[in-house]
Amino acid sequence: MGAAKETLGEEQPWAEVSPDAARRLLIAAVDAFAERGYHATTTRDIAGRAGMSPAALYIHYKTKEELLHRISRLGHDKALAILRSAADGEGTAADRLSAAVRSFVRWHAGHHTTARVVQYELDALSAEHRTEIVALRRLSDAAVREIINDGVRAGEFDVPDVPGTTLAVLSLCIDVARWFDVGGRRTPDEVGALYADLVLRMVGAAPERAQR
Amino acid sequence: MGAAKETLGEEQPWAEVSPDAARRLLIAAVDAFAERGYHATTTRDIAGRAGMSPAALYIHYKTKEELLHRISRLGHDKALAILRSAADGEGTAADRLSAAVRSFVRWHAGHHTTARVVQYELDALSAEHRTEIVALRRLSDAAVREIINDGVRAGEFDVPDVPGTTLAVLSLCIDVARWFDVGGRRTPDEVGALYADLVLRMVGAAPERAQR
Numbered sequence: 129m130g131a132a133k134e135t136l137g138e139e140q141p142w143a144e145v146s147p148d149a150a151r152r153l154l155i156a157a158v159d160a161f162a163e164r165g166y167h168a169t170t171t172r173d174i175a176g177r178a179g180m181s182p183a184a185l186y187i188h189y190k191t192k193e194e195l196l197h198r199i200s201r202l203g204h205d206k207a208l209a210i211l212r213s214a215a216d217g218e219g220t221a222a223d224r225l226s227a228a229v230r231s232f233v234r235w236h237a238g239h240h241t242t243a244r245v246v247q248y249e250l251d252a253l254s255a256e257h258r259t260e261i262v263a264l265r266r267l268s269d270a271a272v273r274e275i276i277n278d279g280v281r282a283g284e285f286d287v288p289d290v291p292g293t294t295l296a297v298l299s300l301c302i303d304v305a306r307w308f309d310v311g312g313r314r315t316p317d318e319v320g321a322l323y324a325d326l327v328l329r330m331v332g333a334a335p336e337r338a339q340r
Numbered sequence: 341m342g343a344a345k346e347t348l349g350e351e352q353p354w355a356e357v358s359p360d361a362a363r364r365l366l367i368a369a370v371d372a373f374a375e376r377g378y379h380a381t382t383t384r385d386i387a388g389r390a391g392m393s394p395a396a397l398y399i400h401y402k403t404k405e406e407l408l409h410r411i412s413r414l415g416h417d418k419a420l421a422i423l424r425s426a427a428d429g430e431g432t433a434a435d436r437l438s439a440a441v442r443s444f445v446r447w448h449a450g451h452h453t454t455a456r457v458v459q460y461e462l463d464a465l466s467a468e469h470r471t472e473i474v475a476l477r478r479l480s481d482a483a484v485r486e487i488i489n490d491g492v493r494a495g496e497f498d499v500p501d502v503p504g505t506t507l508a509v510l511s512l513c514i515d516v517a518r519w520f521d522v523g524g525r526r527t528p529d530e531v532g533a534l535y536a537d538l539v540l541r542m543v544g545a546a547p548e549r550a551q552r
Contacts, residue, residue: 164377164379164380165377165378165379165380166377167376167377167379167380168376168377168379168380244460247518248456248460248518288537292526292534293534293538296512296534296535296538299515299518299519300508300511300515302515302518303512303514303515303518304511306459306460306511306514307507307511314504322501322504322508325500326505326508326542329541329542329544330538330541332541
């Protein structure tokens with residue numbers, strides 16, 4: 129494991145973050161939070177993991193919470209971008225739902241350390257930051273709900289409870305971060321393909337489509 | 341939230357644990373681990389929450405890890421009992437899978453604080469204890485896989501990837517502990533009913549059955 133090997137985008141790890149020292153500190157914070165938990169980690173621990181002094185850390189981040197907020201914000205921005213891109217893409221509702229699940233699963237499998245921190249430490253955010261993150265989560269939820277509603281309207285899907293099914297679809301994908309094992313039997317792409325099939329079944333997509 | 345309000349069985353909180361002081365310490369440990377994380381919690385914190393001295397704690401638990409192990413063991417025993425009871429129950433595979441999902445979801449919603457500790461702090465267990473817990477998790481997995489295999493054999497289900505679908509079913513139910521909100525719109529029973537329907541769809545159960 130280890131977030132040092134994880135990239136938030138497709139290329140450089142946390143390429144959005146600059147300068148280099150700020151990025152190294154963020155990677156160190158993800159590793160420390162994942163390993164010991166937010167409350168058991170000090171800014172001194174984080175600086176040490178990044179090979180820096182506590183004073184150097186404070187140039188970039190005033191508090192430990194600021195680091196968590198930055199990690200959470202980047203993670204949630206990325207999640208929303210993935211889901212919006214699928215919702216706004218071409219193709220039938222089934223094509224778009226399948227694309228959303230595949231890329232969302234791939235992200236949670238490929239960045240499971242970051243995703244765990246993002247998902248399990250929400251309570252440690254300040255009230256203001258939590259409100260901001262909850263708003264981003266609502267937008268992610270809305271992107272998936274939109275695809276499902278499109279499918280229902282087009283007669284492609286049969287979904288008695290759209291909000292509940294949306295919740296279940298996102299939950300299934302997010303929990304990949306908990307159980308995914310880099311040394312395990314399935315690659316991120318394989319889990320994505322399996323889950324896309326299962327989700328198309330959940331929304332009652334036409335069988336020939338669900339069994340592709 | 342607060343594990344103090346949670347019961348592992350149906351009646352008294354952690355009724356399996358005696359004497360009373362040992363039970364109070366376990367409840368305090370669940371609360372502290374859930375709130376601050378395992379590594380940020382000291383045995384002194386736990387004793388304090390239980391209104392006891394650190395010396396009194398050591399009469400019942402030699403280490404903090406012993407407390408975590410006891411919580412994890414009881415939680416996993418309960419999970420396995422729920423799933424075995426459904427697997428060994430009466431009725432068709434669809435009836436039994438539905439019963440398994442309903443009761444497993446109800447447990448994760450009703451005991452979400454305990455379940456989060458049990459699920460997110462596995463890495464903090466000693467190697468020996470982790471091996472024991474992993475064996476219990478394999479048995480839980482086997483109970484669900486058995487029901488799905490029965491359904492496939494009976495021609496009730498259509499499941500191209502039985503291990504993968506088993507994993508997804510358990511994952512969906514377990515993640516309820518992460519998002520379930522006591523003040524939210526859905527009761528544990530309502531989530532259980534929704535998820536039983538979604539899971540029957542995932543296994544390709546006959547539509548008239550999946551849409552009950």
